[in-house]
């Protein structure tokens with residue numbers, strides 16, 4: 001296998017001018033954050049099922065993470081939480097009466113369904129949708145395709161709310177197009193940006209970007225499939241997404257996850273790979289047909305392509321799954337180098353930490369810094385730093401520098417800064433519980449509190465009505 005490829009630290013890196021602005025949209029943790037063991041094939045979700053959660057700590061960890069990433073010089077934004085419990089879903093299942101009655105009946109007769117309707121899984125905004133910036137799209141607008149998340153019942157509740165939220169946040173129709181989720185047909189499983197990476201050459205604006213789509217199953221050719229756990233993303237869905245994003249298909253590379261990796265807990269590609277600009281950090285056993293994938297990427301990304309392989313001898317897939325080394329955010333900082341923002345679990349694991357240090361110390365790549373973050377409440381449900389954010393590359397309106405002006409058209413209430421951090425902390429302190437058990441989910445006061453909290457948040461942020469209860 002190819003490993004430790006020499007990567008030239010580029011002129012643009014040395015001058016410290018990132019040539020593409022990117023905003024990271026973190027999902028705010030919801031106040032019903034809990035451990036219901038809902039995600040088959042996600043080891044952390046399964047192993048922590050039934051544990052008492054701490055929604056307040058989870059949400060505050062999310063704010064601290066945004067602060068830490070913003071302090072690196074990265075543009076940070078956020079998406080508001082969804083309404084939970086999703087009463088409208090319980091009603092679709094035939095529960096009737098007032099809200100209290102619906103909750104009590106669901107709790108008594110379908111507690112698993114109630115847990116699904118209470119999940120805060122929307123906080124993993126890397127699954128909210130797939131994004132391509134204006135410069136890559138035929139119509140020169142930024143496209144966002146909401147993910148249907150049809151593989152997991154608790155996540156299939158998300159798209160309608162995600163759609164409403166993205167439309168409110170990216171309301172400028174001249175710059176942004178928000179596409180509804182793909183139909184929930186059997187062959188259309190889509191989990192959003194967790195299975196998509198955009199590569200570009202930061203030193204050469206003429207070189208077109210490459211879009212890397214990773215899928216778990218080709219439904220037209222399903223022999224290669226996991227035996228134990230579900231393959232959540234299909235090739236057919238990824239191909240439809242590429243079309244909706246208005247991409248040049250010659251610039252798209254499609255790769256299949258290794259079925260054995262899925263069976264060991266790699267339910268999304270971002271559990272075994274992370275990319276940024278022309279750097280790709282990945283595990284040797286991530287994909288089927290590994291050499292073809294690497295060659296296709298090398299050819300498409302061009303001479304700046306910098307693959308950093310981690311072999312199974314350095315870290316097994318099981319260790320990658322338990323530490324989430326690859327679920328780090330890889331971000332370009334204003335000095336032109338990159339920082340790997342890892343979960344603290346990597347620091348606490350000797351072999352994973354050694355890999356991170358080996359990469360940081362290697363002058364042949366641009367990664368100069370490792371930052372460890374505590375997002376433990378999220379990690380216990382299988383969501384690391386990379387899961388918690390949706391990357392939105394921002395094309396500067398022509399003639400303007402790619403900085404503040406590239407945020408034009410994004411709802412100002414959702415742009416993160418230190419004042420917003422203070423306000424969000426106060427809001428969380430006021431509304432969020434310190435602990436939540438499965439019994440608490442049926443409490444009508446939790447529903448009322450959640451609605452009051454979301455009402456107060458949308459007012460604070462100046463957002464239009466985005467929630468079913470506000471409709």
Ligand code: SUG
Nearest residue numbers: 036037038039042045126194268387
């Ligand atoms: O879909 N966990 C999420 C974690 C999503 C992680 N996202 C990325 N890899 N980008 C999932 O498996 C667990 C919920 C529970 O068990 O209560 C959950 O939905």
